[in-house]
Structures are given as C-alpha cells and as structure tokens.
Amino acid sequence: MDQHSFANTGKLSRFILRLDRVKIPLWIMGLAMFTLVVPPAFDNLYKTQQERDAITETMANPAMTAMLGTGDLDNYTIGAMTAHQMIVMTAVIVGIMAVLLVTRHTRADEEDGRIEMIRSLPSGRLSYLNASLIVSSGTFIGLALVIGFGLYGLGIESMDLEGSLLYGAALGGTGFVFTGVTAIFAQLSESSRGTIGWSVAILLLAYLFRAITDISNEALSWISPLGWVSKAEVYSSNNWGSILLMLAVSILLFVVANYLNNIRDLEQGFIASKPGRRYASRLLQSPIGLAFRLQRTGFIAWAIGLFVLGASYGSIFGDLESFFEGNEMYQQMLQQAEGASIVEQFIPTLMIVISLIATIPPVMAMNKLRGEEKKERLEHLLSRAVSRTKLIGSYLIMAVVNGFVMISLSALGLWSAATTVMDTGLELGMVYSAALVFYPAMLVMIGIAAFLIGLLPMLTSLIWIYFIYSFFVLYLGNLMQIPDLVGKLSPFGHVPQVPIEDVTFMPLFLLSIIALGLMMISFVGFRKRDSKN
Amino acid sequence: MSVLEVSNLTKKFGKFTALDGVNFEVGSGEVFGFIGPNGAGKSTTIRVLLGILKATEGEVKLFGKDAWNEAVEIHKRLAYVPGDVNLWPNLTGGEVIDLFVKLRGGNNKSRREELIKKFDLDPTKKCRTYSKGNRQKVALIAAFSSDADLYILDEPTSGLDPLMEKVFQECVMDVKNRGKSVLLSSHILSEVEKLCDRVGIIRQGKIIETGSLSELRHLTRTHILVETKQSISSLNELQGIHKIEETDQGLTFQVDTEQLDDVIRHISQFGIEKLESAPPTLEDLFMRHYESKDKSEGKETGGVR
Numbered sequence: 001m002d003q004h005s006f007a008n009t010g011k012l013s014r015f016i017l018r019l020d021r022v023k024i025p026l027w028i029m030g031l032a033m034f035t036l037v038v039p040p041a042f043d044n045l046y047k048t049q050q051e052r053d054a055i056t057e058t059m060a061n062p063a064m065t066a067m068l069g070t071g072d073l074d075n076y077t078i079g080a081m082t083a084h085q086m087i088v089m090t091a092v093i094v095g096i097m098a099v100l101l102v103t104r105h106t107r108a109d110e111e112d113g114r115i116e117m118i119r120s121l122p123s124g125r126l127s128y129l130n131a132s133l134i135v136s137s138g139t140f141i142g143l144a145l146v147i148g149f150g151l152y153g154l155g156i157e158s159m160d161l162e163g164s165l166l167y168g169a170a171l172g173g174t175g176f177v178f179t180g181v182t183a184i185f186a187q188l189s190e191s192s193r194g195t196i197g198w199s200v201a202i203l204l205l206a207y208l209f210r211a212i213t214d215i216s217n218e219a220l221s222w223i224s225p226l227g228w229v230s231k232a233e234v235y236s237s238n239n240w241g242s243i244l245l246m247l248a249v250s251i252l253l254f255v256v257a258n259y260l261n262n263i264r265d266l267e268q269g270f271i272a273s274k275p276g277r278r279y280a281s282r283l284l285q286s287p288i289g290l291a292f293r294l295q296r297t298g299f300i301a302w303a304i305g306l307f308v309l310g311a312s313y314g315s316i317f318g319d320l321e322s323f324f325e326g327n328e329m330y331q332q333m334l335q336q337a338e339g340a341s342i343v344e345q346f347i348p349t350l351m352i353v354i355s356l357i358a359t360i361p362p363v364m365a366m367n368k369l370r371g372e373e374k375k376e377r378l379e380h381l382l383s384r385a386v387s388r389t390k391l392i393g394s395y396l397i398m399a400v401v402n403g404f405v406m407i408s409l410s411a412l413g414l415w416s417a418a419t420t421v422m423d424t425g426l427e428l429g430m431v432y433s434a435a436l437v438f439y440p441a442m443l444v445m446i447g448i449a450a451f452l453i454g455l456l457p458m459l460t461s462l463i464w465i466y467f468i469y470s471f472f473v474l475y476l477g478n479l480m481q482i483p484d485l486v487g488k489l490s491p492f493g494h495v496p497q498v499p500i501e502d503v504t505f506m507p508l509f510l511l512s513i514i515a516l517g518l519m520m521i522s523f524v525g526f527r528k529r530d531s532k533n
Numbered sequence: 534m535s536v537l538e539v540s541n542l543t544k545k546f547g548k549f550t551a552l553d554g555v556n557f558e559v560g561s562g563e564v565f566g567f568i569g570p571n572g573a574g575k576s577t578t579i580r581v582l583l584g585i586l587k588a589t590e591g592e593v594k595l596f597g598k599d600a601w602n603e604a605v606e607i608h609k610r611l612a613y614v615p616g617d618v619n620l621w622p623n624l625t626g627g628e629v630i631d632l633f634v635k636l637r638g639g640n641n642k643s644r645r646e647e648l649i650k651k652f653d654l655d656p657t658k659k660c661r662t663y664s665k666g667n668r669q670k671v672a673l674i675a676a677f678s679s680d681a682d683l684y685i686l687d688e689p690t691s692g693l694d695p696l697m698e699k700v701f702q703e704c705v706m707d708v709k710n711r712g713k714s715v716l717l718s719s720h721i722l723s724e725v726e727k728l729c730d731r732v733g734i735i736r737q738g739k740i741i742e743t744g745s746l747s748e749l750r751h752l753t754r755t756h757i758l759v760e761t762k763q764s765i766s767s768l769n770e771l772q773g774i775h776k777i778e779e780t781d782q783g784l785t786f787q788v789d790t791e792q793l794d795d796v797i798r799h800i801s802q803f804g805i806e807k808l809e810s811a812p813p814t815l816e817d818l819f820m821r822h823y824e825s826k827d828k829s830e831g832k833e834t835g836g837v838r
Contacts (some may be wrong), residue, residue, distance in 0.1 A: 004603070004604065005608070007605040008605075008636055011635065011636060012636075015632060019621060019624070045809055078789065111617040112619040113615065113617055114619050114620065115619065115620075116583075116585060116615060117613075117615065117618070117619075117633070117672070118636070119583065119584070119585045119604075120583045120585070120611070120613035120615075120685075121608055121613075121633060121636040121637050122605045122606070122607075122608035122609040122638065123605070123608075123636055124604075124605055125584075125604065133740060151822065265546070265585075265586050265587065266580065266585045266586060405756070487667040490757070
C-alpha cells in the first residue's frame, strides 16, 4: 500500500458527497426530527418528577429492557427518559442508514461497473473505498453534532451540553461502526444485495444479542455494538468510554476493509458463489415460480428472522412472570382484563411491533414487481405468452402467502420460546389468534402497495411512508399517548387487542374487504396502464 | 519503441485459468486490434493492463512501468472505454465527462465541445435516460477529449449506429495521426481491418495469432471468381483449392495464398474472360481459426494449417 493507492481520494470524496447531496441531509434531518420531537413531548406529558417516577414502574420489566435497552430508572429525568426510550431504536435506524449509504458507494458501484471506470483513471486502488468511508464518517460526525446541539438547544433542564453531545456521539459512533461492518461485507460479498443482507443481519444480531444479554447478563452486552449505546448512560453518568470503544472498533474495521480490498480482484468477493443449475427446475418455469425464485433467499432470511424475533420476545416471558409474581402493585394495576393472565396482557403490545415488522417482507414481495418493471425485465415476460393479470396476480399471491407465513412463524417463535421458559406455559391458540388478528391489516398494506403499482407506479414508495407512519403512531403512540384518531388512520389501529379484548368480527371483516377492493382495483389499473420505468 | 508489453501473462480465478501465457506488444503510434470470441479473455487482459486485476504470473508493462504497481502514474497517460458503460443514473452526461477529465488532471474544453457536437450527444440529460449507445458516447467523449498517449478501447462501438461508428473511426484515425497508440478490442472485423495496423487473436486465454494484416493474410485464402471460355477441368485435383461453386456469374473458389501461382497458371489455359479476386477478409481468418479447432477432421478439401 503506497501513497498511490490513495491517489485522488479527495476528489472522489467530493464527488460522492455531490452524488448524495440530497440523500445525506434528508437522512440527518429525518433522524434529528425523530429525536428532537420526543423530549418536548415527554416534558408535556410528565411534568413532575413524581409522574416520571411512576412511569418507571411500567418500564422496569424485562420486556421493556429487551426492547429498549437499559436505562437510569433511579434518576428518571426527561433526559434519562429520552435516552432510555429512544436511543437504542434510533441507533438501529442509524445502523441501517450506514449500511445503505456505504453499500451504495462500495459494492453497488462496483457491481455496476462504475468503479472499473474510476480505476482506469489515475485514481488509486483504495481511493473509492476510502472516499466513501470519508463521506460516511463525515455524515455521522454531522449527525452527531446536529443531534447533540439540537437536543441541547431544546433547553430542557436535565439535558446538559455534555449529555446532549454524548447522545449525538453515541448515534454517530454507531454509524461509524456499521460503516465499518458494511465496508467489510462489501469486500466479502460479491453483490450489493449480499452486502446489505449480511450487514443488516449483523445489525439485527447485535440487537437481539443485546436484548437477551440485557435481561440475563448485562456484562455480556458489551459484546454487542448496540449495547455500547445504552452503556454510554447518556444524561446520567455520561460514559464516554463507549464512544472511544466505538471509534477504536470502527478504525479497526476500516483497516480490515482496506486490507481486504487491497488483496482481492475487482468484482470478486471472498464469499464464493457456487456454480448454478444448468436447467431451470419445473418450479421456475412459470411467472409465479419466477416471482418466488427471485425472492427466495430474502423470503427464507425473513422467515428465520421473524421466528427468531418472536422467540426472543417469547424468551423474556419467564422473567416477566417471576417479575410480576413479586410485585403487588403491578398485579393490581394490570388486573383489569378478565380471562387473561398478567403476562398475556403484554402480548398485544409485542404483537403490534412484531406484526409491523412482519409486514415488511410481504410489501417488499409486492414491490418487487415494480422493481422488475423499473429494470425493464417485465418486458421479457409480457412479450411472451404472459398476461398482465397473471403477472400481477403472481406477485400478489406471493405477497399474501408471504405475509401469512411471516406472521405465523413469528407467533410460533414467540409461543415456543415462551412455553419453554414459563412455569404455566401459554396456549398456542391464544398466541396465534393474537397474531393472526393483524393479518387483515397486513393485507390492507399489501393491497395499498398493489394499488400504487397498478395505478400510480411512480409513487410506489409511498407505501413505506405510510408504513413508517403506522410504525410511528403505534409504537410511539403507546409511549406518548398520541390521540386514538391518529392511530386509526393506520389499518393496524383497528385491530382488536387480543387476548385482552375479544376477537371482534366487524373491523377485521371491513379491513379484509378494503384489502380485497384495493387488490381488485390494482388488477384493473395494471392491465390498463403503460409499462414504464 | 513499444508502449505496451505483455509477456507470459497468466491470470487465474481460483482454479479457472482465464489467461494462459499471453504475449503481445503495442508499438508507439500503432493501432492494435485485439479480437476473439466472447469469453476468450479480452476483457480480462484489458483489466490486467489497467491494473484492476493482478496478474497471477507474467509481466505487464505500459510506458515501461509495471501495470499493477504504478497504475496511477500510467493512468495519467491512458484513456479507457469499457464495452459496457455504466454511469451514475442521477448525473448528467456532461457532468460525468467533466468528472472523468478532472480525475485525469487534463482540461480541454474546446475538444470536449467539439466531440459532443460530433457524437451528437445531449450532455444535459441524466444518465438514466441514456440508451446503451449514448452511455458509450459519454465514455468515448471523455476518453478522446483527454490528451492520452494510449487509448484502450474495449468493444467501444457495440451500441453505436453506423453513422456514429464512422465518427468513432475518425477519432481513432485522428489520435493515430497524432502519434498516439490504440488498443482496440472489437467484434466488428471490418472496423478492425479499417483501423488496425496489427491484430492479435485470442482464444481460450491464449494468443493464437499476431501480426500485421498482410502477414496474417498470408496464412489464408484468396477468393477467386472466374469465367473461362472452356470449362475448367480437374480443378479439384489441384492443391490448396477450397469451396468450389458454380454460380450464374461463373466459378467461385478459394485458394490458399501459397498455391495462388499454380492455380492461376492452371486456369489460364482455359481462356480467362473475367477474373475477380478479393483478399481474404479478417472474418475468414477468424472463422478459419475457430473452425479449425472444431473440425479437427476437416470435411473440406485441403489441409488445415
């Protein structure tokens, strides 16, 4: 590695920055807003320390710890509250942002042959990698500063400058670490899909590992990068050691990525691709077979992921049970619903999160149709004896089945883990119906995705905005007491809270009818419109 | 003096040998044609030349410098156009051209404008809207507007229309006249014939033939069309005659260049009324090399070289 390996890194950094001049500020602004709206909302809701101490009672249980990470519950100021409830979730989003930004300018550019062009110019072998590392690092320093000063600027008493900057730094540091992780997988994997897949897998693994160790053995959480975020103890003991650890690890990851890049050939990876089949299998030889085949790996990965997600939530039920047994106040507080045990009353809250996450793969499965259209690959099918109805129908069936499998597997995961750790065990039927009540709402989301593809193809990504809206109002709605009506604008807001409430027929029926209607309209729209990219 | 020297270049991807002892060189001011079927190793060779792939064995020197170790220095004097041009979808063609020129360090605004006009490119459009041909134009304009000493062009015209192909050929002739060297990998043999001083044919990772066109033609056959007063007898008994066919215009056949003299002497006995001869095209040469491997037991008369 001589100096030539880095020739033109500066120019390329500026170039990448220019390519992402809209994307990066949007990410930073979005994350800053997501973070900055919360403390004032908390400040409004919990005006006195007494009120805040009261809420710690509901927070101090393993389920919450698994979901949100550890927090300073003895000194639950607005600052500590924000850090406890928001920082780990935000860090996960920052991790995803890092994965997407870095993949775009490493493996994705390489896969498309653009790095070949750059390398034929007098730029060094490692220049493009380092340019994208520089841009990504700059982005996360910017994010840290914007969030740090932004939080301080809110002028809330318990949020001092040091704590605010640490809050920003913890998020920025997470960005650094996942920049490094992605940079390494960009060398190891041969495709950008693989890079994103492996990197996100590491991110989820880090989250799950932290969730499990936070409630079983907190010291072990030091192994997970997402553990370092809560270990920074923002707005309480302000532990900057976490940040140093993040920086040290990311520098190490950067060096490894550079080393790997240096010793490999362009457009090659280390995770070898094996030779493929010589003939198409019977399964592949139809539009629906093709639709499945294109998404098979993702489908399997998501299926495993959701089972594990369900199981990791289920695994805390044992702790939950023993926790409640020793807490009189809780038993009184939650003993409103008849027929459901205390533990079971946590199920709907968990199910909302699980079902929202389980909605991602079926919507992706539907949107794959649009993706194929954009890449002009639908022409190959439509120019042969495949009707448009059959085409969109294939993807719709894929999505509908996908959603059913995902929600079922996560319920099964939750049940099987919960039953093994609990003394009394849970009833499979109860858990399954608590999950399945969300299925009609999922169908509505799939229906909207299909509707957009059929009628408004340019606006396909609107479904994700609606999805994020649903996630926001239903996940945060519980924490921040958002008015009911706002939640009702999402299909998930109409789902009865089984097992606390009964399975009511009407809303589920209406949701299903709406979903069916949207799907039918999508058929008509898709048949009539031009194919466009 | 040669600007490009490749000696005994071998490149392996795992167990697969993509290049197996490739040797050739390109002289200063020379246009070298690099031809071969798909998957023969043309692009791999070019990527080794560019220092993008590291040679497993052998020596590759451009301007006397090692292609891998001194890639950056070499690239300051080199321009490259890939066969499959992928650009950033959200940048305009003009922006990409400027980026490439700037990264090399040169700046020639007037040449850029002239070439944009010549190639009839709208530089204000986003790259995602460009067709394959237009993306190729962007890469060609960026390459030819820079002041390079060696141009490496990997199937640069595969998406261009015939009009643009002509513009491209003018550009190549222009840089040649300025004493620059060109390595042109191509499938379009007429283009190679028109532009190249020398050609190298690669097949299955080996160079199977190099030389000037006239040298190579020596190895192949001349097409003859002849009309005679009396019908020619015992033609097929002669050495080196192939593909005899009776047509409306007369008799056509191919002759091995070494046997040309004997054949002409023989047919002149029958009173020649019309004689047309065409030099062997590169295509014949090309096809003959491929056929020769496939049909080790030739059905044709006459020996396989």
